[in-house]
Amino acid sequence: MIKVMLVDDHTVLRDGLNTIISQEQDMEVIGEATNGRELLRNLSTIKPDVIVMDINMPEQSGIELTSIIKKKYTKIKVLILTMFKHDEYFLSAIKEGADGYLLKDSPSELVVDAIRTIAKGESVIHPSMTKKLLSFHQKDRKPEENQLTDREREVLLCLVEGLTNKEIAKKLYISETTVKIHVSKIFKKLEVKSRSQAIIYAVQNKLVPLP
Template structure:
């Protein structure tokens, strides 16, 4: 640990995620975790008190979400570089986060070495973007769609709605009169298209983009 280390604030509402990130970041040469926050409001307060060089910011959190926390930190502390680390890669969330002042955007299934490289890059004033995220910003890419849900088929939207209700694949299959194997295929396709890696994130996405 030296005075030249890049100081990092971790923001995520899941303790296990923060713990894993802390282990990864502290093990990297020249990086040091100086604080951890479980929601956006706490993140803003810690960023003010600790003045970290980089903030790794989740988006979906209680009290104050990651976009609003990013906006507050960027407005008050322009020397603090916020890098979003989330399960969501849809164009709307990417655009909101970057407009709020985030300098980078990573997905939680990225390689550990890529995350470490992104933190170092942000600290040097660059803008690290996951390639999958960058594609949503290209003309004619997913950002051009009228709604993030437009790229899902009618059946995929049906499956997603039931998954968001907490149904297991077997229950979804029974409800729709299709095989469990077919449901599994649909679920995998949906996850890839909306940029999430688990059912909880999919449910959160559905709550925002698939209103009843």
């Protein structure tokens, strides 16, 4: 059972998400919070698998809270669910460790699927935000990038394409365990902590061919 916590200062949105999630047999809402202080207080007693959180909230933003959570509660996954399409919010959230970034106009089934995907250790980025990656400027490269093997670059391209570990394994004719090993090595070489960060880094630095 996937344990979910909802963090948003809008009661109507939390109630709506609670209703949607409660209809799923493999997940449940174990807590809610309206601001950062309430969230952090609740995390001292309950440990959700996934936190679904807005960016714009009283006291502390969702980006600030993501940074705190990822440093103190490393196993908790964070899904940002917001109305903000701005590049700076998107990039900041991912760089602070958010495992997913969806817009509030996303269909309910996409949000539910995103929770499942993130709970498995994978990432989700709203389609419109993925397109924005193509316009980002190239950054200074690190020496580690040149150490990626041909197979690791193939796996990295699959990550950029949004494929799951299972889909990557099928496409490259390797086992899921092997995929996980490659992903782990890619993270280490690029000095990133999540699939989303790896995707952004790869696109920014043109590490893989893009359409």
